[in-house]
Amino acid sequence: MATNVFDMCPASWKQVISEVRTWARLNSIWAVHFNSGSCNGCDIETLATLTPRYDVERFGIKLQGSPRHADVLLVTGPVTRQARERLVRTYEQMPEPKFVISIGSCSISGGVFEGCYNVGGSVDEVVPVDVYIPGCPPRPEAIINGIIQLLTHVKEGTRPVAKRPEQTAEVASSQQERVVA
Amino acid sequence: MNTIPNLWVLSIIPMINILIFPTGLTLILVGMFYEWIDRKLVARLQNRIGPRWFQPFADIVKLFAKEQINPDKANALLFFGLPVLALSGALTAALYVPLMGLAPVHSFPGDLIVTIYLLSLLTMSIGLAGWNTRSRFSLVGATRALTQTFAYEAPFMLAMLGPALAAGSWQINEINTYASGHWMVLTQPICFLVALIGLMGKLELPPFDAPEAETEIVAGALTDYSGRGLAIFNIGKSVELVIGITLIASFYLGGLGGILPFLIKTIALLLVMSVFQSLLTRLRIDQTVGLWWRFGAILALAQILVMIVWKGYFQ
Numbered sequence: 378m379a380t381n382v383f384d385m386c387p388a389s390w391k392q393v394i395s396e397v398r399t400w401a402r403l404n405s406i407w408a409v410h411f412n413s414g415s416c417n418g419c420d421i422e423t424l425a426t427l428t429p430r431y432d433v434e435r436f437g438i439k440l441q442g443s444p445r446h447a448d449v450l451l452v453t454g455p456v457t458r459q460a461r462e463r464l465v466r467t468y469e470q471m472p473e474p475k476f477v478i479s480i481g482s483c484s485i486s487g488g489v490f491e492g493c494y495n496v497g498g499s500v501d502e503v504v505p506v507d508v509y510i511p512g513c514p515p516r517p518e519a520i521i522n523g524i525i526q527l528l529t530h531v532k533e534g535t536r537p538v539a540k541r542p543e544q545t546a547e548v549a550s551s552q553q554e555r556v557v558a
Numbered sequence: 559m560n561t562i563p564n565l566w567v568l569s570i571i572p573m574i575n576i577l578i579f580p581t582g583l584t585l586i587l588v589g590m591f592y593e594w595i596d597r598k599l600v601a602r603l604q605n606r607i608g609p610r611w612f613q614p615f616a617d618i619v620k621l622f623a624k625e626q627i628n629p630d631k632a633n634a635l636l637f638f639g640l641p642v643l644a645l646s647g648a649l650t651a652a653l654y655v656p657l658m659g660l661a662p663v664h665s666f667p668g669d670l671i672v673t674i675y676l677l678s679l680l681t682m683s684i685g686l687a688g689w690n691t692r693s694r695f696s697l698v699g700a701t702r703a704l705t706q707t708f709a710y711e712a713p714f715m716l717a718m719l720g721p722a723l724a725a726g727s728w729q730i731n732e733i734n735t736y737a738s739g740h741w742m743v744l745t746q747p748i749c750f751l752v753a754l755i756g757l758m759g760k761l762e763l764p765p766f767d768a769p770e771a772e773t774e775i776v777a778g779a780l781t782d783y784s785g786r787g788l789a790i791f792n793i794g795k796s797v798e799l800v801i802g803i804t805l806i807a808s809f810y811l812g813g814l815g816g817i818l819p820f821l822i823k824t825i826a827l828l829l830v831m832s833v834f835q836s837l838l839t840r841l842r843i844d845q846t847v848g849l850w851w852r853f854g855a856i857l858a859l860a861q862i863l864v865m866i867v868w869k870g871y872f873q
Contacts, residue, residue: 397619398619398620398623400616400619401616401617401619401620401623402620402623404610404612404613404616404620405613405616405617405619405620407617429604429605429606432601432606432607432608434597434601434606434607434608434609435606435607435608435609435610437609437610437613437616437617441772441777442772442773442776442777442781443695443776443777443780443781443782445627445777445781445782445783445784445788446777446783446784446788448620448624470627472624472625472626472627472784472785473624473625474624474625
């Protein structure tokens with residue numbers, strides 16, 4: 378990459394510009410929602426987050442139709458074999474900087490669908506995940522909390538190093554064993 | 559020594575007029591403010607709290623800071639040039655309208671026609687952009703946007719013709735002066751409604767948002783736009799919103815004599831528009847075209863006929 382106008386600015390200007398940029402990114406999150414094989418529970422909760430009861434537009438969060446317009450990819454459900462390629466393509470269509478939030482137990486570990494003939498696995502095996510929101514399904518408050526976790530990382534200027542909640546995976550698989558038994 | 563005032567009058571003042579005030583930067587900021595008012599009113603009508611006052615500004619800055627993707631098979635020159643063309647068309651149109659109740663920067667007989675054509679440059683750019691992107695969603699969106707243009711453009715023009723006939727002039731400034739003594743919303747209510755709803759069609763607001771129906775065709779013609787291009791298109795739309803309601807307010811609502819009447823009248827119009835937006839559901843594209851040609855155009859024509867007969871009879 379050759380020199381651009383930003384590189385030619387003095388250091389103090391650069392700082393101001395990057396502060397304004399971070400402020401704008403914090404206050405304007407456009408999301409695109411992708412269902413990779415969910416049972417619709419998490420989708421209903423995601424919609425409840427976006428609709429008037431919780432109204433996230435007051436924080437600047439808006440649902441967009443096109444991945445080209447979006448900053449955050451909200452993935453719900455385990456990744457089925459059919460959805461795998463579409464998920465990768467949706468992720469790759471998004472412009473940088475982009476983040477992925479995986480919503481619900483199934484998207485973290487496969488949940489009750491783990492081991493099914495048509496299920497490929499969890500979301501983080503396909504695309505890099507920044508924030509995990511456990512729950513079956515997570516409440517809208519939990520989803521908003523997950524977005525705030527993402528925002529704190531954006532504010533510090535670091536890529537969030539998400540810790541996969543192993544406990545939830547264990548709980549889910551024990552649930553599954555109970556169901557099977 | 560004589561050249562300095564000439565330089566000042568001939569180049570510096572027009573430059574300030576174009577770049578900073580009243581068009582250019584000021585108009586863009588006013589456009590964002592009006593976009594916020596619109597979103598806030600719609601949110602309040604839907605029983606929500608709605609966005610904060612700096613929301614459109616944050617959106618635009620964020621979009622400018624994002625990566626811009628040029629899709630394969632799209633002509634790069636057109637892809638990056640069309641948003642700029644759309645915004646420059648809208649900003650040029652602003653030179654001829656009485657923004658913030660001030661006299662237009664530039665005025666000549668017949669500038670009403672020029673303004674209306676410059677305002678449709680945005681729709682044309684959106685249509686071309688959708689065609690250029692070569693994505694199926696943007697193609698359908700572009701087709702719908704252009705079809706809709708043919709539907710509302712003629713009735714909107716007829717609705718603008720009404721006040722022009724009454725004032726006996728094609729010059730926006732003269733119509734504005736004439737209108738300050740005549741509330742044409744009372745004498746030409748049908749044309750007023752057609753103009754207001756035509757403006758909503760121009761801006762692709764609900765119920766005329768079939769070109770960007772997010773439940774069917776993702777985001778219409780702008781599906782593949784990201785970052786800067788999308789930001790410039792968004793700015794163009796909010797600028798056009800301000801120019802459109804300024805035109806309608808100055809023609810129908812008793813003229814714009816100052817900053818306070820400007821604010822009151824335009825925000826009142828915006829309130830009516832947001833009520834329509836939240837009240838009505840999206841029309842199919844054939845319903846839109848049918849509505850305009852069956853009702854909009856014929857009613858506006860009838861109104862103008864009445865006007866002509868009235869004028870011929872009494873004068």
